[in-house]
Amino acid sequence: MNAPTEGxxxxxxxxxxxxxxxxxxxxxxxxxxYTSLERFTAEQAAIFQRAPxxxxxxxxLPNPGSAIPHDGFGKPLLLTRDAQGVARVFxxxxxxxxxxxxxxxxxxxxxxxxxxxxxxSYTLDGRLAGLPRADAFPELNRADYALRPLPTHxxxxxxxxxxxxxxxxxxxxxxxxxxxxxxxxxxxxxRRRMHRVAANWKLVMDAFLESYHIQRLHAETIAGFFHDxxxxxxxxxxxxxxxxxxxxxxxxxxxxDWPTLRGAITYTYQMFPGAVLAVSPDYINLMVLMPxxxxxxxxxxxxxxxxxxxxxxxxxxxxxxxxxxxxxxFAGEDFRACELGQQGLAAGAxxxxxxxxxxxxxxxxxDVVEAWLTRADASEKSAVFPFRQAAVQNxxx
Ligand code: FES
Ligand SMILES: [Fe+2]
Numbered sequence: 001m002n003a004p005t006e007g008x009x010x011x012x013x014x015x016x017x018x019x020x021x022x023x024x025x026x027x028x029x030x031x032x033x034y035t036s037l038e039r040f041t042a043e044q045a046a047i048f049q050r051a052p053x054x055x056x057x058x059x060x061l062p063n064p065g066s067a068i069p070h071d072g073f074g075k076p077l078l079l080t081r082d083a084q085g086v087a088r089v090f091x092x093x094x095x096x097x098x099x100x101x102x103x104x105x106x107x108x109x110x111x112x113x114x115x116x117x118x119x120x121s122y123t124l125d126g127r128l129a130g131l132p133r134a135d136a137f138p139e140l141n142r143a144d145y146a147l148r149p150l151p152t153h154x155x156x157x158x159x160x161x162x163x164x165x166x167x168x169x170x171x172x173x174x175x176x177x178x179x180x181x182x183x184x185x186x187x188x189x190x191r192r193r194m195h196r197v198a199a200n201w202k203l204v205m206d207a208f209l210e211s212y213h214i215q216r217l218h219a220e221t222i223a224g225f226f227h228d229x230x231x232x233x234x235x236x237x238x239x240x241x242x243x244x245x246x247x248x249x250x251x252x253x254x255x256x257d258w259p260t261l262r263g264a265i266t267y268t269y270q271m272f273p274g275a276v277l278a279v280s281p282d283y284i285n286l287m288v289l290m291p292x293x294x295x296x297x298x299x300x301x302x303x304x305x306x307x308x309x310x311x312x313x314x315x316x317x318x319x320x321x322x323x324x325x326x327x328x329x330f331a332g333e334d335f336r337a338c339e340l341g342q343q344g345l346a347a348g349a350x351x352x353x354x355x356x357x358x359x360x361x362x363x364x365x366x367d368v369v370e371a372w373l374t375r376a377d378a379s380e381k382s383a384v385f386p387f388r389q390a391a392v393q394n395x396x397x
Contacts, residue, residue, distance in 0.1 A: 002181045011243035014232035016253045028352035034200040040294035050164045054275035059189040068107045072290030082124040087154040089161040090147040157184030171237030187304035195299045199338035201291040207334045208276040209361035238272035
């Protein structure tokens with residue numbers, strides 16, 4: 001595990017200083033941003049079909065010679081880790097007559113993937129390895145029948161992909177430096193679960209972009225671990241990084257070692273457009289959002305721990321943490337609030353939602369969404385969203 005990065009230390013220092021609240025003016029987001037089908041369709045085309053997307057933690061597929069289907073992003077995908085350990089994403093479609101290649105949604109361990117229809121087989125790097133009765137295809141050039149690859153990038157313990165061949169993964173590499181600091185790539189995937197949330201995908205991101213609600217919505221679960229609204233945030237490209245102050249002493253906030261620092265600060269990364277990484281004291285949650293409809297999103301929650309549980313006692317410990325977060329905090333509180341939000345917004349009773357100074361992360365996220373909707377040029381994007389721009393949101397501890 002590496003030392004905290006410069007950026008992580010800067011956010012800790014901002015919390016330590018207790019910088020005055022950012023007196024940002026009240027702003028608004030139109031309710032239709034969450035309820036308009038036209039808007040949803042535009043976001044799919046301008047953002048989800050173009051931006052690099054987090055698919056899964058590396059820990060989902062740790063072993064060479066394995067593959068797992070993935071169906072959350074509208075097309076059947078196949079994530080593989082080939083014999084050399086390289087992660088790849090393909091369309092999960094046989095090139096003979098277009099049949100889905102690998103069924104189900106669980107990991108398969110195999111050196112070759114065999115189509116159920118006529119048994120064409122593929123290696124995990126996508127090559128057509130063989131076909132029965134090859135004499136029936138005398139002129140077939142196997143190189144023309146490789147699985148259709150999508151741009152894939154593994155960095156810092158996350159596997160990213162994109163539908164757009166021109167997608168730029170530079171910001172994934174920038175985040176990877178932070179993730180290396182707490183050894184994200186070395187974690188073990190303890191549990192994962194798919195949630196179907198009856199809310200617009202942005203409502204889920206909003207819930208992980210402000211700490212204003214922690215003392216209220218989470219009053220019965222985790223509120224006691226945190227100060228009220230003590231957070232600092234900055235940006236890495238279109239992504240956000242935030243630090244939320246736990247009930248620790250000022251001295252602990254200045255710690256350089258991870259056990260103390262993770263006890264004092266919950267670092268959270270909001271990866272545009274739809275992934276959240278939350279670093280708790282002894283485990284990490286990754287949530288991947290997959291919009292399905294204007295009012296429905298799948299959220300896959302992964303719980304990552306440092307190593308497989310070595311005893312029943314250890315397993316019980318992690319199970320309790322899993323249950324608290326996945327069932328209690330996320331499903332029972334955050335996602336429930338998102339669904340209530342969708343119900344209220346769909347009723348048309350408010351024209352816009354209102355954001356205060358503790359909700360600047362939400363403000364920025366919606367600005368980035370708008371920018372992707374209205375502009376296509378990547379160089380313009382990097383000019384508008386500088387690498388690092390501190391925006392401290394809280395008053396004193
Ligand atoms: S469709 Fe896959 S082998 Fe025929
Ligand atoms: Fe929450």
